[in-house]
Amino acid sequence: xxxxxxxxxxxxxxxxxxxxxxxxxxxxxxxxxxxxxxxxxxxxxxxxxxxxxxxxxxxxxxxxxxxxxxxxxxxxxxxxxxxxxxxxxxxxxxxxxxxxxxxxxxxxxxxxxxxxxxxxxxxxxxxxxxxxxx
Numbered sequence: 729x730x731x732x733x734x735x736x737x738x739x740x741x742x743x744x745x746x747x748x749x750x751x752x753x754x755x756x757x758x759x760x761x762x763x764x765x766x767x768x769x770x771x772x773x774x775x776x777x778x779x780x781x782x783x784x785x786x787x788x789x790x791x792x793x794x795x796x797x798x799x800x801x802x803x804x805x806x807x808x809x810x811x812x813x814x815x816x817x818x819x820x821x822x823x824x825x826x827x828x829x830x831x832x833x834x835x836x837x838x839x840x841x842x843x844x845x846x847x848x849x850x851x852x853x854x855x856x857x858x859x860x861x862x
Contacts, residue, residue, distance in 0.1 A: 730796065730797055730849075730850040730851060731746055731794040731795060731796050731797060731850065732794070732795055732797060733792040733793070733794060733795075734792065734793060734794075734795045735789070735790060735791070735792065735793075736770045736772070736785075736787040736788065736789055736790070736791045736792070736793045737759070737768070737770055737789030737790060739754055739757055739770065739772055739793070740754065740757060741754055741755060741756065741757060742754060743795070744777075744795055744796050744798065745772060745774055745785070745793055745794070745795055745796075746793070746794040746795065746796055746850075747772075747774055747783040747784075747785045748783060750776045750777075750778070750779065750781070750783065751776070751777045751778070751796040751849045751850055752774030752775055752776050752777060752783055753774060753775055753777060754772055754773070754774045755773055755774060755775055755782075756772070756773035757770065757771070757772055757773075758770070758771040759771075759789065766788070767788045767789060767790055768788070768789040769786055769787070769788060769789065770786070770787055770788070770789050771784065771785075771786045772784065772785045772786075772787075777847075777849060777854060778827075778849075778852060778854060780830065796849050796850050797849075798847050798848070798849050799847070799848040799849075800845060800846070800847055800848075800856070801817060801818070801819050801845075801846055801848070802817075802818045802819075802843055802844070802845060802846070802859045803815040803816055803817050803818060803843070803844055803846045804816050804818060804841065804842070804843050804844075805838055805839065805840055805841065805842045805843075805844060806823065806840060807840055808828070808838055808839065808840075809825075810828070811827065811828050812825045812826065812827060812828060813825065813826050813827075813828055813838055813855060815844065815846060815853075815855070817846070818843070824853060826846065826853045826854065826855050827853075827854070829854070829855045834855065834857065834858070837858055838855070842858060843858070843859040844856075844857070844858055844859055845857050845858075845859045
């Protein structure tokens with residue numbers, strides 16, 4: 729299962745939500761008071777985890793919204809190929825390609841043999857950081 733329903737009112741800065749089919753990290757939350765004819769509203773501003781695009785969502789506090797399920801695991805860099813990185817999972821030894829991370833500091837540290845933390849989100853992969861050596 730790649731997403732789970734949560735209440736819009738439970739979102740906080742730093743949590744994750746799906747907006748327009750894209751997994752995002754919440755950067756701002758504004759709550760309005762309950763009006764004369766309705767429920768409190770929540771305005772959420774979030775940034776896409778894969779594309780970096782800022783998205784906004786307004787929903788009643790009691791409404792269900794989708795939160796992405798994030799699976800974190802360690803992989804080893806096999807090769808860097810321009811805009812992609814070939815990685816082997818240290819769980820099941822499968823290999824796959826991941827887009828090169830945007831962060832220039834993280835990019836500069838990627839080389840064959842380095843262990844990285846991979847996030848699998850809604851069937852897509854993202855290199856999040858360099859994993860600690862055991």
